[in-house]
Amino acid sequence: MVYNVLMLMSRVCCLLPHRALLKLGKWLGILYFLLIKKQRRLAIKHMMLSLKIEEDEAKKLVRKSFINMGRNFFEVLYMPALNKKNFTKYIEIDHLERMKDALAEKHGVVVLTGHVGNWEWLSSSFTMNDLPVTAIAKPQPNMDYTNALNDLRATNNVEIFSSGGSELLSAAKALKKGKILGFLQDQDGGPGGAFIDFLGRPASTPMGAAVFAKKFNSPILPCFILRKPDGTHKVIIKEVLRYEDTGDSDKDLYNLTYKMSKILEQVILENPTQWLWFQKRWNTTVEQQKQKRHIVKTEVKG
Numbered sequence: 001m002v003y004n005v006l007m008l009m010s011r012v013c014c015l016l017p018h019r020a021l022l023k024l025g026k027w028l029g030i031l032y033f034l035l036i037k038k039q040r041r042l043a044i045k046h047m048m049l050s051l052k053i054e055e056d057e058a059k060k061l062v063r064k065s066f067i068n069m070g071r072n073f074f075e076v077l078y079m080p081a082l083n084k085k086n087f088t089k090y091i092e093i094d095h096l097e098r099m100k101d102a103l104a105e106k107h108g109v110v111v112l113t114g115h116v117g118n119w120e121w122l123s124s125s126f127t128m129n130d131l132p133v134t135a136i137a138k139p140q141p142n143m144d145y146t147n148a149l150n151d152l153r154a155t156n157n158v159e160i161f162s163s164g165g166s167e168l169l170s171a172a173k174a175l176k177k178g179k180i181l182g183f184l185q186d187q188d189g190g191p192g193g194a195f196i197d198f199l200g201r202p203a204s205t206p207m208g209a210a211v212f213a214k215k216f217n218s219p220i221l222p223c224f225i226l227r228k229p230d231g232t233h234k235v236i237i238k239e240v241l242r243y244e245d246t247g248d249s250d251k252d253l254y255n256l257t258y259k260m261s262k263i264l265e266q267v268i269l270e271n272p273t274q275w276l277w278f279q280k281r282w283n284t285t286v287e288q289q290k291q292k293r294h295i296v297k298t299e300v301k302g
Contacts, residue, residue, distance in 0.1 A: 001144065002142055002144035002148070003144040003145075003147055006144075006148040007148055010079075010080060010148075010152060013078045013081075014077075014078055014080055014081035018078070018089075018231070019231070021071065021075060021078055022071055022074075022231040024070075025070035025071030025072070025073060025074045026067050026070060026071065027070070028070035028073060028074070029066040029067035029069055029071065030063070030066070030070075032066050032070060033062070033066040038278075039278040040062065040066075040278070042278040043062045043065065043066075043276075044058045044059055044062050046281070046282075047061060047272065047277050049199075049200065049201065050199035050201070051199075051269075051272060052200075061272055061273055065274065065275065065276070068117070068227060068273060068274055071118075071227070071231070072117075072120070075121060076118075076121075076149070076152060077152065079120070079121075079124060079152045079155055079156050080152065080155040082121075082124055082128065082155075082156060084128055087124065087128045089232070090121075091124070091125045091225075091232070091233045091235060092232070092233065092234045092235065093125055093235040093237070094234060094235060095236075095237040095238075098237045098238075098239070098240065099126065099221060099237055100131075102219040102221055103131065103178060103180070105219060106178050107175070107178070107216055107217045107218045108175030108178050108179055108180070109180045109218060109219055109220075109221055110175070110181055110183065110209050110212055110218045110219070110220045111180055111183065111220075111221055111223050112183060112185050112209055112220055112221065112222040112223070112241075112260045113183070113185065113222070113223050113224055113264075114184055114185050114186035114267070114268070114275070115184060115186055115275060115276040115279065116224050116225070116226070116264075116267055116268065116271065117224065117225040117226045117227050117233060117271075118225055118233060119184070119225060120153065121233060122182075122224070122235060123153070123156065123158040123182065124156040125225065125233075126180060127156050127157040127158055131180060132159075132174075132177075132178070132179040132180060133157070133158050133159065133179070133180045133182065134158075134159040134161065134170075134171065134174040134179050134181050134182070135158065135159075135160055135161070135181065135182035135183075135184075136171055136181075136182075136183065136208075137150075137160050137161070137184075138187075159174070159179075171212065172212070172215075172216070175216045175218050176216065181212065181218075183206070183208055183209040183212075185205070185209060185260055186198075186268075186275075186279065186281060187206060187279070187281070188203070188279075188282070188283045189205045189206040189207065189284065190204055190284055191204070191284060191289055192204075192207075192290050193206055193207060193284065193289075194257045194258070195289055196257065196261045198261055198265055198281065198282075199268065199281075202282075202286050203281055204283075204284035204289070205261050207253055207254075207257050209257070209260060210243065210253045210256040210257045210260070213242070213243045213256070214245075214256075219240045219241070219242060220240065220241040220242065220243075220256075220260070221237055221238065221240055221241075222237075222241065222260065222263045222264070222267075223235065223236065223237050223238070224236045224238075224267050226271055226274060227274060236267075238263065241256065241259060241260065243256055244256070
């Protein structure tokens with residue numbers, strides 16, 4: 001039922017001009033801000049702690065972030081209407097040559113990004129330039145929503161590996177084939193993550209991006225998509241990062257993860273209304289930390 005409703009909404013959205021989606025998204029975001037108290041309160045709390053601001057200022061910024069989220073929702077539904085002829089009206093890419101140069105190394109590219117701006121359109125910006133994109137994504141609590149989202153991504157030729165299955169093998173094969181592999185680095189890394197201060201508080205940080213970069217000698221490109229004042233987007237591709245081998249793999253992986261975390265943190269601080277502040281980013285406490293060697297054990301053949 002949910003799947004059918006979302007796909008019907010998508011067909012309707014694809015008939016509308018982009019400016020209409022922005023207006024609808026604004027009102028959806030305001031409605032969500034007013035009605036969904038739990039996420040609103042959590043977002044305000046996180047913003048106050050991280051940005052060291054008062055509640056009134058945090059409320060204003062969180063309201064803007066919810067509006068951006070509402071616009072993202074309708075733009076995701078609009079993805080089947082994106083094509084190579086029209087996408088440049090909505091998405092500008094800065095330093096695309098960095099991505100092409102990294103892919104030319106033939107070791108795949110690990111993309112560092114987060115829940116910033118319309119991250120779903122970040123993948124589309126690359127596929128519209130005929131670049132092969134894959135990503136690991138957590139299934140949503142509602143599988144109908146997950147299936148609809150994956151089908152919408154597929155219209156833009158984005159290959160998704162759902163976590164909880166054989167995603168590590170699939171991701172490894174993607175890099176081995178020289179594809180882009182995206183990692184959302186702003187999720188809770190659980191007890192096995194690297195504990196790094198993120199926006200002023202210790203947070204368990206996933207080490208997958210660093211681990212894969214090490215195993216496959218893949219360059220890492222920090223890439224973010226930011227909404228501009230006119231409602232369109234700009235993709236920022238920062239300078240390449242690489243795994244530096246000093247002989248202490250745990251230390252090297254931690255240091256690389258630290259660098260990536262700080263890059264993401266800076267993007268959020270510069271664009272606080274474009275991040276999902278109600279994420280459970282700080283769920284895992286330092287006391288829950290588990291020490292382990294971070295090694296990709298997946299063997300890839302062929």
